[in-house]
Amino acid sequence: MASTLMTPGVYIEEKNAFPSSITAVATAVPVFIGYTQKAERNGKSLVHKPTRITSFAEFLENFGSSFKPKFTLAEPDPKVKQETFRINGKASIVKINDKNTAYLYSSIRLFYANGGSICYILSVGTYEDKPDGFDISADDFIGSDSKPNVFSLLEKEPEPTLVVMPDAIALGEDCYTSVYTQVLNHCAGMQSRFGIFDLVKQLPADTTDTIVTAFREKIGINFLNYGAAYYPWLKTGVVQPDELSFENLDASVDLEALLPEPAATIIIKKFKESANPDSSTKKNYHQSLKAASPTYVHILEEIRNTLNELPPSGAMAGIYTTVDSSRGVWKAPANVSVSLVNAPSVNISNEEQQSLNVDIIAGKSINVIRPFPGVGTLVWGARTLDGNSLDWRYINVRRTLIMIEQSVKLATRTYVFEPNDAATWISLKTMISNFLENLWKQGALAGAAPGQAFDVQVGLGATMTPQDILDGVMLVTVKVALSRPAEFIVITFQQQMQQS
Numbered sequence: 001m002a003s004t005l006m007t008p009g010v011y012i013e014e015k016n017a018f019p020s021s022i023t024a025v026a027t028a029v030p031v032f033i034g035y036t037q038k039a040e041r042n043g044k045s046l047v048h049k050p051t052r053i054t055s056f057a058e059f060l061e062n063f064g065s066s067f068k069p070k071f072t073l074a075e076p077d078p079k080v081k082q083e084t085f086r087i088n089g090k091a092s093i094v095k096i097n098d099k100n101t102a103y104l105y106s107s108i109r110l111f112y113a114n115g116g117s118i119c120y121i122l123s124v125g126t127y128e129d130k131p132d133g134f135d136i137s138a139d140d141f142i143g144s145d146s147k148p149n150v151f152s153l154l155e156k157e158p159e160p161t162l163v164v165m166p167d168a169i170a171l172g173e174d175c176y177t178s179v180y181t182q183v184l185n186h187c188a189g190m191q192s193r194f195g196i197f198d199l200v201k202q203l204p205a206d207t208t209d210t211i212v213t214a215f216r217e218k219i220g221i222n223f224l225n226y227g228a229a230y231y232p233w234l235k236t237g238v239v240q241p242d243e244l245s246f247e248n249l250d251a252s253v254d255l256e257a258l259l260p261e262p263a264a265t266i267i268i269k270k271f272k273e274s275a276n277p278d279s280s281t282k283k284n285y286h287q288s289l290k291a292a293s294p295t296y297v298h299i300l301e302e303i304r305n306t307l308n309e310l311p312p313s314g315a316m317a318g319i320y321t322t323v324d325s326s327r328g329v330w331k332a333p334a335n336v337s338v339s340l341v342n343a344p345s346v347n348i349s350n351e352e353q354q355s356l357n358v359d360i361i362a363g364k365s366i367n368v369i370r371p372f373p374g375v376g377t378l379v380w381g382a383r384t385l386d387g388n389s390l391d392w393r394y395i396n397v398r399r400t401l402i403m404i405e406q407s408v409k410l411a412t413r414t415y416v417f418e419p420n421d422a423a424t425w426i427s428l429k430t431m432i433s434n435f436l437e438n439l440w441k442q443g444a445l446a447g448a449a450p451g452q453a454f455d456v457q458v459g460l461g462a463t464m465t466p467q468d469i470l471d472g473v474m475l476v477t478v479k480v481a482l483s484r485p486a487e488f489i490v491i492t493f494q495q496q497m498q499q500s
Contacts, residue, residue, distance in 0.1 A: 015185050018255055019427050022411040027329040027403050028321040030111070030196075031160035033141065033150055033402070034104030035134065037064025039123035048123045048148055050157045056112045059121065066243075067127050067134075069100035070250045071303050073258070075163030082204035085302055087295060088260050094302045097250060099133030103166040106238045107314025111164075113238070113340040114318025115325070119158050122150055124167075136170045138178040143460075151186040159400070160195055162320060164313045169198045176218035181229070184385075188223035192406050195227035197319075197385075198311035199366070202232055202346055212356060216364045224385035225392030228475040230312040230367050231356065232346040232410035234338065236240045239307045244300045245286040255289075255296070264293035294384035309345055312338075312369055319379060330444040331402050332350070332396040334367070334382035334484040354468055357381055363388025382485055397482050400444060404480065412476075420469050432456045432478060446481045455479040 030051060039046035041062050053059050058180040075096045076084045084091040111119065143149030154160065163186070177478075179498045180197055187193040199215050202208065215229065228402065246255065271277065271285045289296045315338050323333045346366045348356070356366040367381025386392045411431065418424045438453040439445055447453030448473045456478050457463050463475040 003101065003173055010126075011201045014484075019430045019434070020274050020411060020414055022407050022440075024435075025161075025192075025403060026118075026159065027074075027399060027412065028317075028324040029118055029120065029160050030116075030162035030164045030317040030320075031122055031154060031157070031300075032104060032108060032111070032317075033122045033124060033163070033165045035067075035102050035108075035125050035127055035136070036104060036121070036123040038126050039063055045423060046121075047123050047126065047148070048153060050120045050154060050160070052118065052120050052159070052192055054118050054316070056108065057440075059108055063121055063123060063417065064102060064126075064128060065101065067102040068131070069248065069307070070100075070133075071095060071248055071306070072097065072250045073254060075190060079253050080204045085298060087258060087299070095307055096306060097133060097418070099135060099169045099305035101136070103170065103311055107164070107166040107240045108111070109238060110234075110314040110340060111318040114315045114338065115173040115322030116318040117321055119155065119317070122153065130442045136167060138149045138171055138174065140375075141165065141168055141179050142182050147369050149182075152456060153184060155187065155190065157212050158192070159465075161399075162317055163193055163195045164317050165185060166200045166311050167440070169200060169311050171422050172200055173214050173218060175200075176215055177220070181220050181222070184220075184226050186424070192402055193226070194402065196232075196313045196315045197227055197229040199229060199231045201309070206349070208232075208346065208352060208356075209283075210273070211364055215366070216359065216362060216417075219385065221362065224364065225398050227385050227391060227411075228367055228383065228395050229385060230316055230369060230379075230381075232344050232369065233309050234312050234369065235305070235345055236308045236315075236339050237342060238310065239304050240299065241304060244304055245282070245386060246289065246296075247282070257287075259293045261293045261295065264289055264296060267292055301421065303337045307378065315339075315341065316379070328442060328444060330396050330439075330442075330483050332382035332394060334379045334485070336379050337376045338369060340380065342375060343371050347371060353380070357383065357387070359387055365393075380489065393471075394485055394487075400481070400482055404439070404478075407435065408478070411435075413473070420472070420474050422459065424474075428474075428476065429456050429458050432476070436478075436480065444483060446483045453481050472485040 025265055046062060051062060053062065071094045073092050076091055076093045078081055082093065084093055127134045139147050141150050154467065163183050165179060168175045183195040187195050199211055202211050256265055259265065267288045274281055319336050320333050323331050323336060348370055353368045356368055359365055364385050365383035365387030367383060370380045371377050371379060382395050384392055384398055394396050395484065414427065415424060416426055418461055433456050436445065437450050440447065440453040445453035458476040460469065463477050468475060
């Protein structure tokens with residue numbers, strides 16, 4: 001009783017009848033880190049400021065649209081087997097200009113196409129005033145004397161649970177050692193995040209073995225259970241035909257000499273007579289060329305195919321969100337179709353996936369995205385980079401325990417500085433047990449009964465000594481039997497003798 005009774009009368013005292021409860025934290029809130037057209041809200045800069053958005057429309061409002069890359073036409077290397085197209089009977093390929101690569105905007109669209117919802121955007125630079133291109137630098141992500149480290153900025157934001165950096169892969173293999181290792185360190189330090197990684201784009205001259213070997217050698221061995229890698233890149237349908245025009249062609253491309261159609265030549269000459277064409281004139285010129293020249297349409301389609309080949313991390317962030325909301329974080333984000341994707345850029349067979357899924361030497365598993373006839377493009381892997389670990393082999397196991405740890409941690413703050421006695425121990429044990437039992441009922445924990453699914457111990461003689469109490473320490477031990485995916489299903493058939 002809070003007050004001393006001195007005056008005669010009737011007093012009312014209320015006591016809490018129920019223990020505190022634990023609310024599960026959000027599990028699929030990615031933070032996308034990269035370059036945006038702009039970064040501004042209400043006149044204030046959002047560069048280097050993690051910003052929460054809830055829709056693609058909000059992204060457009062605050063961070064703008066895509067970069068408008070320029071392309072040239074080139075002759076293919078006869079020593080390299082690659083897809084080409086013909087112009088005037090001559091084999092050609094489209095080639096993007098240097099410093100014209102940016103993946104964040106299209107990855108965001110792929111994220112929302114695959115079920116994405118709430119996410120954070122951390123812009124490390126803008127390209128609105130750089131129409132001729134911009135540099136993608138590792139310092140923009142990991143920091144330098146003049147630039148902040150993005151991971152130090154994220155330490156102040158507790159909500160994001162996934163780290164996605166589609167633009168960083170433009171650095172090539174240097175991304176693995178300079179950026180991805182920092183992501184793993186950050187996630188392990190926070191204990192509340194998980195990294196989704198891309199491998200470099202496989203060029204016609206590359207092989208799967210060279211791509212995968214380079215990744216495994218450069219990613220290191222630290223904190224591998226806090227990340228997962230996906231391969232190959234995806235041929236998507238994100239970029240639509242009406243988003244491209246002659247303005248995506250470099251100034252060195254002479255359409256008048258290139259297009260064989262006579263009608264196109266007349267249209268081009270008339271357009272060149274315009275001194276300073278406005279947007280309406282440019283639009284009419286583009287539409288006229290499309291109607292008059294199938295070759296022009298073909299060139300733009302080749303450019304679209306190039307822009308639509310994207311790293312898979314954006315789509316995977318959306319799939320994580322979809323699976324978490326529909327089934328739960330304890331369901332492996334695999335055997336799920338990828339939306340807005342026509343096919344993977346590389347078709348991986350069963351035999352080829354063996355060495356990717358199971359790395360005997362270091363356990364650095366690579367999750368493959370594969371096409372299946374009559375089914376579609378599916379995510380066909382559910383392992384972390386720590387694929388040889390029995391504790392942290394599977395993505396859903398790692399992420400489920402992150403959810404449990406963070407949920408219990410936040411709820412247990414209530415008991416800091418409470419008396420370290422039996423009453424507090426019982427209340428704390430009841431709170432954690434109720435939370436875990438609800439997870440068991442939902443299928444997150446394995447066991448025929450709650451006692452087989454989890455165990456919570458706290459108290460003197462169980463987890464603590466009298467010295468621990470004198471030191472102000474309360475020790476709680478929580479054991480959970482997490483649900484694991486059936487990665488390999490083996491069905492045995494055998495003939496038996498006729499019975500009748």
